[in-house]
Amino acid sequence: MPALSADSRGQLSMLKDLLRGHRPSDRSDSIRWRWTSDQLFTVKSLYQLITDAGLRVSMNQHIWNLKIPVKIKVFIWLLLRKRLPTADILLIRGMHVNQNCAFCAILTESCDHIFNDCVYVRFLLLNIGGSDTTDVSTGDVRDHWAETTEILADSSRKQGLILLAATWWVIWTDRNNSVFRGNPPNVTWSLERVKQLISNWTTML
């Protein structure tokens, strides 16, 4: 079987989580539509379901409205749900993995650590003119994203979200290069790649 990409593994893990909640019952079958309160089918509810599993909140709308590649949108969506296969999650599932962060090699790798707290991501954000990450003291990536979505000026908000998306994508790909291929992260190259992505995506606006 071919090896799954990091994205595919993340989506597979999300699918397993969704299926885990399913319990078959021995009652006779009946047709119900669980996505409306009266359990009757509507096209609107179907649309909401396929666009965001029925959970349309503004944080998600900001992801799908961004002019960036779809695979990056899916990645950010998984990241904000903390569904990426980071070491802390894999350890809980009983897998034997190196728990240390690929960047600082000191603290345990978690979504909040590598994308928000680690000195590496903070260095990248500060050097590309991102928000002052010292303000983001909660250690939760969702707060960082949510704070950026609250920027009122349309162009500044989009720029801020693209900056975060590019930085997080570089962090994840560099992390995978380190974990799966043994290539240690190089902060100068990471910074250049973030700048290149922002430049490419900004021309898509």
Ligand SMILES: [Zn+2]
């Ligand atoms: Zn770290």
